[in-house]
Amino acid sequence: MQLFFHDVGLKGANEDFPKTVFDNISIDDIVEHSPAELKDEISQTLSAEFPSGFCNAWGVPDGAKSIIKHLNTNDVMLLIKTTGGLGNMPALCHIKGFWRVHMPVLSKFLWGSNHFPYVFFFKTQNIDLTWFQFKEDVKFRPSGNVYRVREDRLRHFDGVEGYVNQLLNKAISVTNVLDLKVQENTQRYEYEEGERHTKEVNYFRRNSKLVKEAKEHLGFVCQACGFDFEKVYGDIGKNYIECHHLNPLSERDEDLTSTINDVCILCSNCHRMIHRIRPAMSIADFRKIIKSNLINIDDGWPLN
Numbered sequence: 001m002q003l004f005f006h007d008v009g010l011k012g013a014n015e016d017f018p019k020t021v022f023d024n025i026s027i028d029d030i031v032e033h034s035p036a037e038l039k040d041e042i043s044q045t046l047s048a049e050f051p052s053g054f055c056n057a058w059g060v061p062d063g064a065k066s067i068i069k070h071l072n073t074n075d076v077m078l079l080i081k082t083t084g085g086l087g088n089m090p091a092l093c094h095i096k097g098f099w100r101v102h103m104p105v106l107s108k109f110l111w112g113s114n115h116f117p118y119v120f121f122f123k124t125q126n127i128d129l130t131w132f133q134f135k136e137d138v139k140f141r142p143s144g145n146v147y148r149v150r151e152d153r154l155r156h157f158d159g160v161e162g163y164v165n166q167l168l169n170k171a172i173s174v175t176n177v178l179d180l181k182v183q184e185n186t187q188r189y190e191y192e193e194g195e196r197h198t199k200e201v202n203y204f205r206r207n208s209k210l211v212k213e214a215k216e217h218l219g220f221v222c223q224a225c226g227f228d229f230e231k232v233y234g235d236i237g238k239n240y241i242e243c244h245h246l247n248p249l250s251e252r253d254e255d256l257t258s259t260i261n262d263v264c265i266l267c268s269n270c271h272r273m274i275h276r277i278r279p280a281m282s283i284a285d286f287r288k289i290i291k292s293n294l295i296n297i298d299d300g301w302p303l304n
């Protein structure tokens with residue numbers, strides 16, 4: 001996994017992020033505007049990666065060719081909206097499809113201009129990162145429009161993967177819950193919620209040792225609300241608790257190894273609810289929601 005960034009600039013970001021970074025594009029549309037010789041391959045790859053039939057996309061200009069030729073599937077691109085003030089880097093793109101060829105027709109279709117012919121595909125992860133913080137993290141002042149961050153710059157984060165995981169874990173703010181209101185009743189949303197649940201179930205099936213370890217270390221009391229199945233249900237509830245992965249990226253990515261620090265244990269209600277929040281939320285922030293809603297309940301609630 002390599003880390004890149006693209007300094008898009010405020011004007012371009014304001015105009016174009018809403019089109020393809022913060023909105024979904026249908027794979028059918030992408031395929032229709034792709035080079036003829038690649039249509040089949042693009043269709044197959046994207047359909048396999050994004051079973052919902054939708055994904056996000058971004059493109060870089062021809063001038064970035066020398067950097068972008070190093071870009072591979074599974075790399076991560078951070079998009080910079082502005083470096084002014086503290087700066088704003090709102091989007092993390094974990095790349096699931098990239099073909100190193102010019103796609104001017106697709107560029108024109110997506111952004112109304114053929115100036116961004118190197119197009120890549122991903123599901124946008126909203127992150128909370130400033131340019132100021134990023135420069136601190138990589139301990140230098142990178143320059144250039146599109147740039148690849150050398151792995152050794154991120155050694156103190158255990159490399160690119162460690163850094164990306166950290167960005168995803170701290171992302172998350174309660175404000176994201178507001179976006180949820182808009183989405184919650186759409187069919188696709190329900191679908192994606194189910195999709196993540198299935199991925200997580202499969203992930204834990206493959207990593208049963210992690211589950212065992214998590215239960216041994218974390219016990220059987222919900223880390224979000226304090227619910228204890230055994231206390232309420234007696235023997236039937238003994239040793240029952242659900243495992244939740246804090247980083248949805250890992251669920252689909254065999255290369256990212258998880259430790260007990262990447263999982264938590266939740267009761268069924270909390271687990272169900274936390275999956276409704278996009279992007280993934282830390283338990284600390286999730287608890288804030290519960291607490292803020294339970295201000296008037298003073299008795300009988302297990303939250304500690």
Ligand SMILES: [Zn+2]
Nearest residue numbers: 222225267270
């Ligand atoms: Zn709970």
Ligand SMILES: [Zn+2]
Nearest residue numbers: 200243244245
């Ligand atoms: Zn979960």
